[in-house]
Amino acid sequence: MELHALGDDARIDLLVVGGGVTGAGVALDAASRGLRTVLVEARDLAFGTSRWSSKLVHGGLRYLASGQLKVARESAVERNVLMTRTAPHLIRALPQLVPLIPGLLRPGQAALIRTGFHAGDALRLTAGTPGALLPRVRRIDADRTRRLVPGVRTDGLRGALVAHDGQLVDDARLVVALARTAAQYGASVLTRVRAERVTGTSARLVDTLSGRELAVRAGAVVNATGVWAGEVDTSIRLRPSRGTHLLVDAAALGHPTAALTVPVPGSTSRFVFALPQQLGRVAIGLTDEDAPGPVPDEPQPTEAELAFLLDTVNAALATALTRADVRGAYAGLRPLIDTGDGSTADISREHAVLENPDGVITVVGGKLTTYRRMAQDAVDTAVRLRGLPARACWTARLPLIGAPGHRDSRPLPTGAGPAGPVPASLLARHGGAAHEVLAAGELAPIAEGLDVTRAEVAHAVRHEGALDAADVLDRRTRIGLVAEDAERARKAVEEIVAECLGGGWEG
Ligand SMILES: Cc1cc2nc3c(=O)[nH]c(=O)nc-3n(C[C@H](O)[C@H](O)[C@H](O)COP(=O)(O)OP(=O)(O)OC[C@H]3O[C@@H](n4cnc5c(N)ncnc54)[C@H](O)[C@@H]3O)c2cc1C
Numbered sequence: 001m002e003l004h005a006l007g008d009d010a011r012i013d014l015l016v017v018g019g020g021v022t023g024a025g026v027a028l029d030a031a032s033r034g035l036r037t038v039l040v041e042a043r044d045l046a047f048g049t050s051r052w053s054s055k056l057v058h059g060g061l062r063y064l065a066s067g068q069l070k071v072a073r074e075s076a077v078e079r080n081v082l083m084t085r086t087a088p089h090l091i092r093a094l095p096q097l098v099p100l101i102p103g104l105l106r107p108g109q110a111a112l113i114r115t116g117f118h119a120g121d122a123l124r125l126t127a128g129t130p131g132a133l134l135p136r137v138r139r140i141d142a143d144r145t146r147r148l149v150p151g152v153r154t155d156g157l158r159g160a161l162v163a164h165d166g167q168l169v170d171d172a173r174l175v176v177a178l179a180r181t182a183a184q185y186g187a188s189v190l191t192r193v194r195a196e197r198v199t200g201t202s203a204r205l206v207d208t209l210s211g212r213e214l215a216v217r218a219g220a221v222v223n224a225t226g227v228w229a230g231e232v233d234t235s236i237r238l239r240p241s242r243g244t245h246l247l248v249d250a251a252a253l254g255h256p257t258a259a260l261t262v263p264v265p266g267s268t269s270r271f272v273f274a275l276p277q278q279l280g281r282v283a284i285g286l287t288d289e290d291a292p293g294p295v296p297d298e299p300q301p302t303e304a305e306l307a308f309l310l311d312t313v314n315a316a317l318a319t320a321l322t323r324a325d326v327r328g329a330y331a332g333l334r335p336l337i338d339t340g341d342g343s344t345a346d347i348s349r350e351h352a353v354l355e356n357p358d359g360v361i362t363v364v365g366g367k368l369t370t371y372r373r374m375a376q377d378a379v380d381t382a383v384r385l386r387g388l389p390a391r392a393c394w395t396a397r398l399p400l401i402g403a404p405g406h407r408d409s410r411p412l413p414t415g416a417g418p419a420g421p422v423p424a425s426l427l428a429r430h431g432g433a434a435h436e437v438l439a440a441g442e443l444a445p446i447a448e449g450l451d452v453t454r455a456e457v458a459h460a461v462r463h464e465g466a467l468d469a470a471d472v473l474d475r476r477t478r479i480g481l482v483a484e485d486a487e488r489a490r491k492a493v494e495e496i497v498a499e500c501l502g503g504g505w506e507g
Pocket of ligand 1: 017018019020021022023040041042043044045046047048049050051052053054055056057058193194195196224225226227228232241242243244286331332333334335364365366367368369370
């Protein structure tokens with residue numbers, strides 16, 4: 001949808017500023033409760049922090065360890081909602097293993113980790129997540145450990161402790177699924193539209209492509225701009241913390257199917273993870289560094305962070321990785337609420353819904369995993385403060401586009417497409433909406449050795465609001481995470497984007 005279609009001085013119930021996981025979640029919550037909703041995103045869906053995460057759907061174990069019981073419980077409940085009802089098609093159960101290798105763990109640390117894992121299991125049970133979906137904690141022998149992570153160090157390996165968590169095929173795809181589902185419930189989703197002069201009941205919307213401006217009046221305005229929240233509402237004080245991941249070829253670790261969890265020397269609660277990813281890579285992360293000063297569009301990892309990640313993970317690998325193995329790296333800023341002193345790692349991951357004297361409602365903090373609860377709290381606040389005509393929240397029962405139970409979902413077994421075998425990678429990214437992708441174009445790969453199809457690129461433009469090659473390379477797909485891959489695919493992506501753009505966004 002285009003900005004001018006709203007009409008000048010448009011009146012709506014709710015204006016949502018920011019198209020990350022939080023804003024897209026708020027738009028879906030509001031639209032599905034019957035509110036006339038507009039979401040504006042200054043750049044593209046998932047342009048901000050939401051695409052730089054570890055892509056885990058956390059059960060809350062790490063918050064339990066730091067005594068944040070409320071966040072831990074909320075995470076486990078939301079993980080259950082995501083994995084059983086709203087987005088099971090985008091999430092798989094990921095075994096996370098801590099290898100038992102002499103010298104890797106400090107004395108007593110294995111027992112501590114085991115206790116923590118069992119506490120995580122208790123959280124899983126209280127959230128009602130079945131063991132068939134997320135298997136319970138166990139210890140495995142050295143053979144099984146090697147099969148799950150072939151690159152693990154084997155001298156003295158006594159096996160591993162294993163716990164399971166949820167893993168998204170990709171974080172940006174969750175945001176796109178949320179935005180599309182919101183649009184199906186009537187929300188207008190506008191990208192390349194920046195909100196300026198935001199008050200509790202109005203904003204100036206600027207189309208960053210054409211420069212056109214428009215005034216909008218709303219019953220309520222929700223600021224969901226994450227790490228940029230203080231720019232929209234100057235009463236908000238954040239303390240951004242940078243988290244960095246690097247990417248290596250999955251082959252460098254022997255194509256692992258489980259995550260390797262390596263304790264950071266000198267800490268009892270910090271770990272570095274080697275997480276298997278789509279597109280044949282492993283992501284190794286992550287850091288937690290104070291990042292004061294102006295918020296950059298795209299935060300950059302430092303060499304010191306990359307060296308720290310390589311050094312830590314190498315302690316658990318048979319063959320050490322070097323800087324030359326690093327195929328790409330990315331960093332994101334956590335939108336943490338400033339609580340004064342202490343390290344950013346100690347700041348609560350709890351979310352907050354705040355109203356400023358002007359009436360702007362800001363929702364900030366939290367996690368990707370808890371976006372739905374954040375959205376519910378923000379819309380509940382807007383409804384209560386402004387008397388908006390909304391039904392009760394029901395997003396915990398609302399399947400996202402592509403999920404089983406969504407009205408347009410059609411399950412397609414791997415290998416059963418009308419035009420030949422459907423790649424498993426395409427099904428993992430689109431679930432029950434894969435049939436829409438098949439109708440959009442050819443199943444040939446966009447470039448040799450990349451398991452993204454030409455059809456997915458066309459579908460991104462026709463149905464997912466991608467407006468240029470960068471939207472496709474960096475957010476609808478994650479080809480752009482490795483610069484060489486992006487260069488190989490760019491020309492074909494640009495051609496398909498140009499071809500499809502005439503057709504517009506069909507929603
Ligand atoms: C390194 C790292 C790893 C993480 N790993 C995990 C994980 O594994 N699991 C998990 O649950 N959570 C994880 N998190 C946390 C999670 O990623 C964030 O909490 C979440 O993505 C924040 O989303 P958001 O929508 O609030 O912000 P963002 O995604 O940053 O969205 C804000 C949007 O607002 C837009 N915007 C800004 N100003 C304006 C304006 N004036 N007008 C219009 N639009 C505007 C921006 O362009 C941006 O797209 C991680 C975070 C980091 C940094």
